[in-house]
Amino acid sequence: MVKVTVLGASGGIGQPLSLLLKLNTTVTNLALYDLVNTPGVAADLDHINTPAKVKGYLQKDNNGLEHAVTGSHLIVIPAGIPRKPGMTRDDLFKINAGIVRSLATAIAQFAPQAFILVISNPVNSTVPIVAEVLKRHGVFDPRRLFGVTTLDVVRASTFTAEISGAVSKDVTVPVVGGHSGVTIIPLLSKITPKHEFTHEQVAALTKRIQFGGDEVVKAKDGAGSATLSMAHAGARFAKAVLDATVNGVAGIVEPAYVYLGAVDSGNQLKATVDGLDYFSSNIELGFYGVRNIQPLEDLSTYEQDLLRAAIPELKKSIDKGVAFVEEASKQKL
Template identity: 70%
Template structure:
């Protein structure tokens, strides 16, 4: 039995994400939680002829407890979406409290689950979840993931438009964080190898870093990147399930993680990024979650400059998340 729980299942990301998880045959139970509409979303999805049994919960009647109990995987897309002119810093003021309260529920009712955090700003919400779990003495760094997969998806898509190839065949490592200048696409490591001009690299990098703005502008106040984020979240969830349930080896996905998850390499990994505790590296998944965190590899001088810009921003984002919890204790 494999139970997956979506916290924030009625929202713009939550609904399509829940649909995609319903189609995943590794999942036998899908629990949906939100402050509104989750029983309706569950009823709708329950008509799809795949094995997963779907249930929907609201805050009343211990809904969060019921949704989380015995969960193998918890995905958190909860929170408000970004609107035109809104920064991820603006989002923090609203979403930090939401994520803190959900993390408290996880600590109480699903302390052994794999936790996938989509709620923005990811650079800060991941440290929030970690600090809550530490407070409850259930912190396992191998099981906590900030989902940065959308940056990887965009990098493949945008690069393939220039190359003229199938985007599914293009792989670009994206490291750093999950907002603006903290997103560092390593185009020098693109697979299959492709030589871009300096101008192409600069334009591609900017588009990957600020691709979310394209969607916010195009939706004209009606939302942010929800469908693409749902697909990216489902892709990462599938990778986690393939590694932890099916035991598939060699699965590598970029993710924003606590570097203490890899005790053997954490000192080197931290040194390479100015001592940061959190960073999005290529992560090799295993039956217990994080098996190994891979380093940066060879980066170009241009990418080194991008990292130099990303690191101080990430440091502030991380401190903001940690301070939010400790100031509320």
């Protein structure tokens, strides 16, 4: 049995993400949890002729969250409020941090061996929140915790192909750092297939990749943020993790925001990024999750400047997440 759980399954990301996971034939059980509507979403999805059996759980159900996560191989967390016009990812922190902490507590208690994929923004802070909760329960395995940054890579492929003329699905642009604003560092010098951009194009593309989410928020005119593209990115990364941890596929490399102390290669990268505990880079996936974290090598001068600008912002976000859990723990004493 391969059980996958979506926490926040009735939302703008959660519903299309659940649909895409239902289409993944590796999944045999799909558990959907949210405050409202999950039984209906589950009934709708369960009519699709793929192997996964779908069940919806509600917060008001007797131990609904516990039942949703128990026995899960992989848990995806898109729960939280979406961005609205004029709202930064940091503005989301106060509300989403509390939601993520509660969900992480349930995972620590009832599914400590699950692979955890965090989509809830701000990812730069919510991943450290999940880690700190798991640590306090003595079940933190850093190889199994991921912040999903795949959307940044998807956008980079799309936006660069518009200029280079390449087919976007064949374009790969490594994107490192974090998952908001200036912490998103597209390494355009390492694009494949190779393409030479002018300095002006690099600057414009970098800004568009960093703030691509704002285009969607503005276009939706108050009706939401990037939900469909984020669902695609979440499903793509979930498939990569399932292929590596269930199907035994070797050599899978995907970007993710992870705890750098998870493996030795991460500790080497940590020295390059001024001792940050969390950073997004290309990750090789294996049976236990993170197998290898790729280093930062041969960055252009422009990319080195981007890295220097990102590091202090990442540090603030990481510290904010850690401090949130610390403060919440004190209030319970």
